[in-house]
Amino acid sequence: MVGGEQLTTKHDVEVQFMATTLGLTQHAEGDWQVIGNTVPRLCEAADGCSAIKCGLGEVALKNDTRRWIDCAAANTEPPFDGRPGFVMTPLSPDVVFLGDEGAYQPVTAKQPNGEQQPFFQKVNTGSALVISERDMSKIPGSEEGIYVGLNLADSVVATQTLEVNGNRYAVVLYSSRENLGDRPEKFQIARNAVNGILDREGLTGDARAEAIDKLTVQIDVGFSASLKNFAHKVRVPEIVLPDGMTAREALEIVAAENRNKVKPADRDKRLSGPTRYGLQLAEKNGLIDAETGELTGEVTPTQLMDDQYPGALESGEIHGGLEISRGIMDAPRRGPKGCPGHGELCHIDYPKINQRTRTGELVALGVRPENITYNNANAIDPSSRDNMLPSNRDLQLEDVAIIRTPRTVQGAVIKFPPRHTEQAEEPKAA
Numbered sequence: 041m042v043g044g045e046q047l048t049t050k051h052d053v054e055v056q057f058m059a060t061t062l063g064l065t066q067h068a069e070g071d072w073q074v075i076g077n078t079v080p081r082l083c084e085a086a087d088g089c090s091a092i093k094c095g096l097g098e099v100a101l102k103n104d105t106r107r108w109i110d111c112a113a114a115n116t117e118p119p120f121d122g123r124p125g126f127v128m129t130p131l132s133p134d135v136v137f138l139g140d141e142g143a144y145q146p147v148t149a150k151q152p153n154g155e156q157q158p159f160f161q162k163v164n165t166g167s168a169l170v171i172s173e174r175d176m177s178k179i180p181g182s183e184e185g186i187y188v189g190l191n192l193a194d195s196v197v198a199t200q201t202l203e204v205n206g207n208r209y210a211v212v213l214y215s216s217r218e219n220l221g222d223r224p225e226k227f228q229i230a231r232n233a234v235n236g237i238l239d240r241e242g243l244t245g246d247a248r249a250e251a252i253d254k255l256t257v258q259i260d261v262g263f264s265a266s267l268k269n270f271a272h273k274v275r276v277p278e279i280v281l282p283d284g285m286t287a288r289e290a291l292e293i294v295a296a297e298n299r300n301k302v303k304p305a306d307r308d309k310r311l312s313g314p315t316r317y318g319l320q321l322a323e324k325n326g327l328i329d330a331e332t333g334e335l336t337g338e339v340t341p342t343q344l345m346d347d348q349y350p351g352a353l354e355s356g357e358i359h360g361g362l363e364i365s366r367g368i369m370d371a372p373r374r375g376p377k378g379c380p381g382h383g384e385l386c387h388i389d390y391p392k393i394n395q396r397t398r399t400g401e402l403v404a405l406g407v408r409p410e411n412i413t414y415n416n417a418n419a420i421d422p423s424s425r426d427n428m429l430p431s432n433r434d435l436q437l438e439d440v441a442i443i444r445t446p447r448t449v450q451g452a453v454i455k456f457p458p459r460h461t462e463q464a465e466e467p468k469a470a
Contacts, residue, residue: 044056044057044058044262044418044420045418046453047260049199049201049258049260050201050256050258050413051201051202051203051208051209051256051258052208052456052457052459053199053201053208053210053454053455053456054185054453054454054455054456054457055199055201055210055260055262055452055453055454055455056185056452056453057197057262057263057420057450057451057452057453058187058189058450058451058452058453059263059420059422059449059450059451100150100151100152100153100154102152121184122181123181123182123184123185123186123187123453124160124161124179124180124181124182124186124187125159125160125161125186125187125188125189126138126144126160126161126162126163126169126186126187126188126189127147127160127161127162127163127188127189127190127449128163128166128167128169128188128189128190128212128214128451129162129163129165129166129190130165130166130167130190130214130216131165132165132166132167133166133167133218133219133226133227133229133232134164134165134166134167134168135166135167135168135169135170135229135232135233135236136163136164136165136166136168136169136170137169137170137172137175137236137240138163138169138170138171138172138175138176139172139174139175139178142164143163143164144161144162144163144164145161145162146158146159146160146161146162147159147160147161147162160189163188167213167214167215167216167218167219167229168211168212168213168214168229168230168232168233169188169211169212170209170210170211170233170236170237171186171188171209171210171211171212171454172207172208172209172237172240173207173208173209173456174207176454176456184455185453185454185455185456186453186454186455187451187452187453188212188451188452188453188454189449189450189451190212190214190449190450190451195214195215195216195217195264195265195390196213196214196215196216196261196263196264196265196390196394196419197212197213197214197215197261197262197263197264197450197451197452198212198213198215198259198260198261198262198264198394198398199211199212199213199259199260199262199452199454200213200230200233200257200258200259200398201257201258201260202234202237202255202256202257202258203256204237204238204241204243204251204255205241205243205251207241208456209237210454210456211230211233212451212452212454213229213230213233213259213398214229215229215390215394215397215398217348217349219397220349220352220390220393220394220397221349221350221351221352221393221397222350222351223350223397228401228404229398230257230259230398230401230402231401231402231404231405234252234255234257234402234405234407235405238251238252249406252405252406252407253406253408254411255407255411256411256412256413257402257407257411257412257413258412258413258414258415259398259399259412259413259414259415260415260418261391261394261414261415261416261418261419262418262419262420262450262452263419263420263421263422263450264390264391264394264416264419264420264421265388265390265421265422265423266390266391266421266423266424267359267364267369267387267388267389267390267391267392268364268369268387269421269423269424270387270388270390270423271361271364271385271386271387271388272385272386272388273383273384273385273386274341274344274345274379274380274381274382274383274384274385274386275382275383276318276338276339276340276341276344276382277313277314277315277317277318277321277339277344278314278315278318279314279315279318279319279322279335279339280312280314280315281311281315282310285310286332286333286334287319287322287323287328287333287334287335288328288333288334289333290311290315290319291319291320291323291328293308293311294311294316294319294320318339321339321343321344321347322335322337322339324343324347325339325343327339340379341379341380341381341382341384342379345358345379345380345386349388349393352388352393353379355392355393355396356389356392357388357389357392357393357396358379358380358386358387358388358389359386359387359388359389360380360384360385360386360387361380361384361385361386361387362385364387391416391419394416395414395416398414399412399414422450
């Protein structure tokens with residue numbers, strides 16, 4: 041477990057970023073442990089894992105024993121220093137408010153006496169968790185703050201603090217490929233969090249516009265993939281269609297499955313994942329004939345990267361692996377005509393694209409640029425090999441199966457300390 045220095049934002053909110061390394065460790069023949077894991081896929085990573093059931097939530101064991109043989113040790117670790125713990129799963133761009141009914145559910149484990157004991161609260165899926173000082177006061181044991189963690193490998197974990205109508209708010213943000221770049225409002229998590237806060241404060245019309253105009257926002261980055269260490273191979277998805285099926289017909293199958301919310305296991309097996317994504321890219325870029333439904337061309341690496349990180353090529357946030365490997369960090373940007381080719385390594389400038397995205401959407405909302413404070417100076421890079429918080433990025437680039445790669449649990453402790461009020465003057469002696 042690693043903790044950064046505690047900081048106090050301009051809104052009197054105390055923040056401390058913390059993380060736990062995840063890794064596969066062999067204690068003895070056939071006895072494995074995935075330290076700190078909350079990712080179900082890692083439960084299968086150890087072929088001879090001694091745990092009968094991954095997570096061991098239903099097995100009556102002492103916690104020390106559970107942690108020794110458990111394939112998902114973080115599921116049996118109490119929150120940091122006894123603080124209430126909340127774990128986010130950023131599988132959607134939704135904004136979750138901690139104070140909403142049903143916003144989280146307990147994850148428990150059975151004790152030797154047969155009783156279930158809660159270890160942490162599982163937050164509804166979303167990429168932003170909003171915490172108000174009013175919500176915090178209703179959480180038992182939160183006097184020293186609460187811990188909000190995310191299970192991830194790369195990307196960005198940041199906090200956003202602000203004050204509206206005298207009420208302090210902290211937002212834990214998870215910035216990833218899915219919500220970075222030039223995207224519709226649905227994916228603008230920093231903006232949507234502020235809008236949700238203003239809604240809850242009952243601000244509308246001129247009062248809302250005035251509040252936005254005067255609003256100050258501070259964003260502090262605790263964990264961020266860096267330009268040097270974050271890279272992936274550009275792989276244009278191959279489109280393979282069954283004989284006699286057109287691209288249009290395949291897209292109609294995909295659309296029908298999405299409308300009917302068909303589970304992945306029950307989807308049409310003739311269409312692979314790469315084919316489905318490739319067809320979406322082809323349709324987006326006008327590569328499907330309107331009359332025949334046939335493909336009229338191939339998806340290019342530029343079209344792929346523009347879909348994954350919209351606007352990043354034009355903004356100089358994508359760099360070639362060759363330049364970075366030679367230490368040329370200020371190389372000319374990879375613009376639309378210089379995008380890395382299929383199979384080539386490319387680097388994404390996460391610090392730059394995150395700052396542009398998150399601050400840009402606040403400005404688009406109406407927040408004055410001079411009222412936004414953004415700090416990335418103390419961010420820990422989870423992609424770096426020398427910080428003891430390894431991600432799975434390096435191993436993936438070496439073609440190690442994802443199921444056998446380590447990850448980290450990263451997050452932040454949020455605390456609203458009591459505000460100091462000026463003491464009344466003592467009455468003067470008669």
